[in-house]
Every structure is written in structure tokens, then in C-alpha cells.
Amino acid sequence: xxxxxxxxxxxxxxxxxxIWVPLLPIALVLLPVLVLAxxxxxxxxxxxxxxxxxxLRTGWGVVSALRGTRxxxxxxxxxxxxxxx
Amino acid sequence: xxxxxxxxxxxxxEGKITAVEAEQLIAALERSQPPATSTAETRPKTKAKYLRxxxxxxxxxxxxxxxxxxxxxxxxxxxxxxxxIPPQALGQATIELxxxxxxxDLTQLKPEQLEALIExxxxxxxxxxxxxxxxxxxxx
Numbered sequence: 552x553x554x555x556x557x558x559x560x561x562x563x564x565x566x567x568x569x570i571w572v573p574l575l576p577i578a579l580v581l582l583p584v585l586v587l588a589x590x591x592x593x594x595x596x597x598x599x600x601x602x603x604x605x606x607l608r609t610g611w612g613v614v615s616a617l618r619g620t621r622x623x624x625x626x627x628x629x630x631x632x633x634x635x636x
Numbered sequence: 637x638x639x640x641x642x643x644x645x646x647x648x649x650e651g652k653i654t655a656v657e658a659e660q661l662i663a664a665l666e667r668s669q670p671p672a673t674s675t676a677e678t679r680p681k682t683k684a685k686y687l688r689x690x691x692x693x694x695x696x697x698x699x700x701x702x703x704x705x706x707x708x709x710x711x712x713x714x715x716x717x718x719x720x721i722p723p724q725a726l727g728q729a730t731i732e733l734x735x736x737x738x739x740x741d742l743t744q745l746k747p748e749q750l751e752a753l754i755e756x757x758x759x760x761x762x763x764x765x766x767x768x769x770x771x772x773x774x775x776x
Contacts, residue, residue, distance in 0.1 A: 599722045609716045616710035619686065627698035 553618045553635045561630040640665055646735060662700050684758030686776035693769035708775065719747040 553572040556572040578585065589607065621634045641662060648658040690704040724744045733740050757775050764771040 601720050601722065604722055609713065609720060612713040613710065614719055616707055616713040619705070619707040620710065621703070621705040623701070623703040625702075626695070626700040 555636045558636045559632040561563050563628040690772040715750040
């Protein structure tokens with residue numbers, strides 16, 4: 552499971568900004584929302600006749616596989632980097 | 637056959653050296669050369685873990701660069717997720733694709749075909765070179 556998301560923004564003016572976002576504390580804070588989202592997903596799965604457990608497992612697989620993703624965009628003196636660790 | 641070994645055998649055939657001398661030369665040659673299994677070409681390739689997309693371009697006179705690294709595991713998970721899409725949704729998406737001029741039937745695409753595609757992605761390298769842009773897609 553991803554642990555930290557790093558966001559770095561370099562702008563032509565001003566200092567570069569680098570933010571480390573720890574995902575576990577955020578997930579804990581958002582736990583009520585996540586539970587609600589899981590319930591909505593389970594209802595949607597039932598409506599579309601999809602196995603809710605399989606859908607949940609697959610969704611978790613997608614989240615887990617995000618680790619190692621890195622998106623780096625530069626244009627002139629502006630740059631944005633998003634990395635999932 | 638190795639070029640030096642061939643030279644030794646030719647000298648033996650021409651009678652310039654004796655069989656014993658040829659044997660000694662070949663033995664010396666083998667000692668001086670590292671085993672073939674340790675060369676880079678014969679070393680087994682490690683399995684690719686990431687899909688990389690690199691784009692270098694110049695827009696409005698300013699250089700731009702996009703560097704994306706996506707774990708192949710994420711693509712595999714995406715394929716599993718795509719397998720959960722209801723057939724009616726795939727049908728609608730196919731109709732919209734056809735309307736947009738993309739004659740592609742998503743309902744005919746099977747998850748196992750996508751799996752096979754991802755499994756063989758590590759052998760694929762796509763390079764596009766243009767005067768103001770360069771695109772590279774490969775696995776590492």
C-alpha cells in the first residue's frame with residue numbers, strides 16, 4: 552500500500568514547494584467517508600450485478616499498485632512532480 | 637566460432653604450427669577469455685516493473701518534458717477492474733467510440749487478451765521523433 556505522496560511544484564517566480572503527504576493518517580481521518588464510499592460501492596455493485604467482494608478486492612489491488620507511480624511534467628521553468636511511495 | 641580460435645586452426649591446417657602447439661594456444665585463449673555466460677547479452681533479462689513514457693517537446697520556444705512512470709502491476713490491476721465493467725456499459729462505450737470515428741468493439745476485448753498484452757509489454761519500445769517533439773514509450 553502507498554505510504555507517502557510527494558508533490559513538488561517549481562514556479563518561475565517564488566520558491567519551489569515540496570509537500571510530503573503521509574497517506575495513513577489521512578486515511579484514518581477520512582475513514583468515515585471511506586466507509587460511506589464502500590457502502591455506496593456495494594450498492595452500485597448489487598445494482599449492476601457485480602460481486603461486491605470481488606469489486607472491493609480489485610479496488611484495493613488498484614490502490615496497492617499505485618506505489619511507484621511518478622508523474623513529472625516540466626515546461627520552461629515550471630515543473631510539477633507527483634510521486635507515490 | 638571465435639575469430640582467434642579460427643586463426644589458430646587455420647595455422648594448424650597450413651602446417652605452420654603443430655597440433656600440440658595449437659592445443660596450447662587454444663587453452664591459453666580460453667584462459668584469457670571470460671566465460672560466455674557472464675556477458676551482458678547472455679545474462680537473463682530482469683522482468684520489467686514499470687511502463688515509462690517520456691515526451692520532450694518545444695512549445696512556444698520553451699522546452700517541455702513529461703516523464704511518467706507507471707507500475708505494470710497497476711496496469712494489471714486496471715485490467716481486473718475493467719473486467720468488472722458491466723457489458724451494457726461496454727456496449728455504450730463502443731457506440732460512442734464508433735461515433736467518434738474509432739471502430740473498436742470493447743465487448744470483444746477479453747481480460748485474458750489484455751493480460752497477455754501487459755505480459756509482453758516489456759518487449760515493446762515505441763519511439764516517435766519529430767523536429768519539435770520526441771516520444772519514447774518503453775518498460776524498465
